[in-house]
Amino acid sequence: MSRKNQTLGEFIIENQTSFKYSSGELSRLINSIRLAAKVVNHEVNKAGLVDIIGAAGDTNIQGEDQQKLDVYANEKFIQTLTKRNIVCGIASEEEDDFISINSQDENNQNKYIVLIDPLDGSSNIDVNVSVGTIFSVYRRVTPVGTPVTLADFLQKGSQQVAAGYVVYGTSTMLVYTTGDGVNGFTLNPAIGSFYLSHPDMQFPEDGNIYSVNEGNYIHFPQGIKNYIKYCQQEEEDRPYTSRYIGSLVSDFHRNMIKGGIYLYPQSSKNPNGKLRLLYECNPMAFLAEQANGKSSDGFTRTMDVVPTELHQRVPFVCGSKNMVEKCEEFMRKAEQ
Ligand code: AHG
Ligand code: MN
Ligand code: MN
Numbered sequence: 001m002s003r004k005n006q007t008l009g010e011f012i013i014e015n016q017t018s019f020k021y022s023s024g025e026l027s028r029l030i031n032s033i034r035l036a037a038k039v040v041n042h043e044v045n046k047a048g049l050v051d052i053i054g055a056a057g058d059t060n061i062q063g064e065d066q067q068k069l070d071v072y073a074n075e076k077f078i079q080t081l082t083k084r085n086i087v088c089g090i091a092s093e094e095e096d097d098f099i100s101i102n103s104q105d106e107n108n109q110n111k112y113i114v115l116i117d118p119l120d121g122s123s124n125i126d127v128n129v130s131v132g133t134i135f136s137v138y139r140r141v142t143p144v145g146t147p148v149t150l151a152d153f154l155q156k157g158s159q160q161v162a163a164g165y166v167v168y169g170t171s172t173m174l175v176y177t178t179g180d181g182v183n184g185f186t187l188n189p190a191i192g193s194f195y196l197s198h199p200d201m202q203f204p205e206d207g208n209i210y211s212v213n214e215g216n217y218i219h220f221p222q223g224i225k226n227y228i229k230y231c232q233q234e235e236e237d238r239p240y241t242s243r244y245i246g247s248l249v250s251d252f253h254r255n256m257i258k259g260g261i262y263l264y265p266q267s268s269k270n271p272n273g274k275l276r277l278l279y280e281c282n283p284m285a286f287l288a289e290q291a292n293g294k295s296s297d298g299f300t301r302t303m304d305v306v307p308t309e310l311h312q313r314v315p316f317v318c319g320s321k322n323m324v325e326k327c328e329e330f331m332r333k334a335e336q
Helices: 007-019 025-045 068-083 122-127 214-219 220-230 248-259 277-290 321-335
Strands: 055-059 066-067 087-090 112-120 133-138 161-169 174-176 180-189 192-198 209-211 259-264 294-295 315-318
Touching: 007 025, 007 180, 007 192, 025 068, 025 112, 025 133, 025 161, 025 174, 055 321, 066 294, 068 087, 068 112, 068 133, 087 277, 112 122, 112 277, 122 133, 133 248, 161 248, 174 192, 174 277, 192 214, 209 248, 214 220, 220 321, 248 259, 248 277, 248 315, 259 321, 277 294, 277 315, 294 321, 315 321
Parallel strands: 087 112, 209 259
Antiparallel strands: 055 066, 112 133, 133 161, 161 174, 174 180, 180 192, 259 315, 294 315
């Protein structure tokens, strides 16, 4: 029985048996993420103090400049999951290819793979605005004890066994699901423990916040333009409020608590949008659905999209159920 003030460690132990196929492996995985999150949190908190901010000089596979904290967070999460021999494979937004762990070791009986966006919202690092980490967990589809293959990573989002995020905000929170609702834990920095502060999180069915980079308006498809105009119309419950942080994790977190919709649509510049299906959209879609929200590309449920490549991008509309459905209605109408 979960109760407020429970530590994340206690919660994981108490809920271990409620996971399908529970063997303690998934619990150890969440524990490792908790540990890495604390280490990264410590570094993020110091970002303004030490000379760690700014571009590291590298460019990732998607042609974006990497900031130093991206590199740091990437290393910490990979190290923690690798050294503790928790998973059999990792794919990261910051790595060109997936990593196979102990692929030569037949004793590696680990069955889970992790996909991770180690630092989300990286353009916000050097301006002291909330950033996050997003993770997504699957059971491998290839036999245990063999090296992982691309097929283990290119699974539909509906196959996820766990997903979550850490938001390094005014407070640091870890929010996750194992398919049995969404729970949020807040870090007490004095003690270094996460406490259950937001049990059973739910998106309000309706909301009045829309979150979109409206600077790209001119490039959006007609359905999205019409939906944005709808959000701005004078009606009983409208115009809605516009809130856009530019860190998906933070925008999603606020919308889940207050009720709202997040949009990163396709555009004439980016025909598939910007966000990555495997590292960003699927984990957020799993959380949204587990919290009574909804997620799609405007037409198709996010978690039903069949991935064809590791760094694939998809248009993304996610949030309060009625708002997402209204947006989909505008998309369909504009197609006719
Ligand atoms: P990342 O820092 O991992 O590359 O992700 C940034 C993403 C997402 O967090 C955010 O919502 C979006 O990019 C912002 O994009 P724009 O600056 O184009 O609005
Ligand atoms: Mn991101
Ligand atoms: Mn990132």
